[in-house]
Amino acid sequence: MSLFKSITVNPTTKVLIWKIEEPEVNLREGIVLTENCQNRLRGMKSEIHRRGFLSVRQLLRAAGYKVSDLYYDSSGKPHLKDGKQISITHSFSYSGMIISDTTKVGIDIEKQRNKISVIAHKFINYEFGFLTTKMIRELTVVWCIKESLYKVFATEGMSFKQHTKVIPFHIEQGHTPAWVIYKEKLQKYRASFFEFDGFTCAYALEN
Incomplete structure (x- = not known):
């Protein structure tokens, strides 16, 4: 099994990254799928999507949970039955998860591709002002952070361009503040990011 990376963000928050290398049959090992999960899998025509779906369930297992411990609300936001905060992401050959005992969290993984420019x-506005020659990498960081903010704030009608701001950063920093400004509410977050194998991962924790 391919648990690629485990990061202890703080004593109550952990990030887990899975590298999806196994065939679908191997990704089914050691987990018991709920009826809903089985129905969702049957509806997925793409093997890539099925393997991504199953890798997330393997991440749950790595974190000490059963598949049945995870559920989704009417807006599609994931929750854990024990009340801990969770966020999930999947991109090509990687999936990721962040779990926190109390803090609201969001995570995103994206492949670094020229088309993001x-x-x-x-999805960005004033952030154009601090882009450098590392633009593709920086844009991918901005996107991942904003996607993470969207998952944390989870409010219908929220816009990446209008309602989220990423404070200027350098790729080497690995972290930066970020804000959601929505209907006269300002919520600040701590965003961290890292790169691997041509991918970017970012996660945000509510201050």
């Missing part, structure tokens, strides 16, 4: 105008 084409859509940058859709």
Whole structure:
């Protein structure tokens, strides 16, 4: 099994990353799928999506949970039955999860691709002002942080471009503050990020 990385963010928060190398049959080992999970799998035509789905269930197992301990609300946000905070992500050959005892959290993994520069105008505004020659990498960090903020704040009508701000950073820092400004509410977050194998992962914790 391919638990790629485990990060202890603080005594109550952990990040787990899975590298999806196994065939689908191996990713089913050691887990008991709920009826809902089985139905969702049957509806997935893409093997990549099925393997990503199963790798997330393996991450649950690595964190000490059963598949049945995870459920989703009507908006699609994941929850754990023990009340701990959780966020989940999947991109190509990696999946990730962050779990915290009390702090609201969000996580995202994205592959670094040139096409992000084409859509940058859709999700960033003032952040254009601090981009450097490492633009593709920096844009991917910004996207991952904003996606993490979206998962934490989880409010319908929220816009990446209008309602989220990533404070200027350097790639080497690995962390930066980030804000959600929505309907006169300002919520601050601690965002961290790292790169591996041409991918970027970012996670955000509510201050």
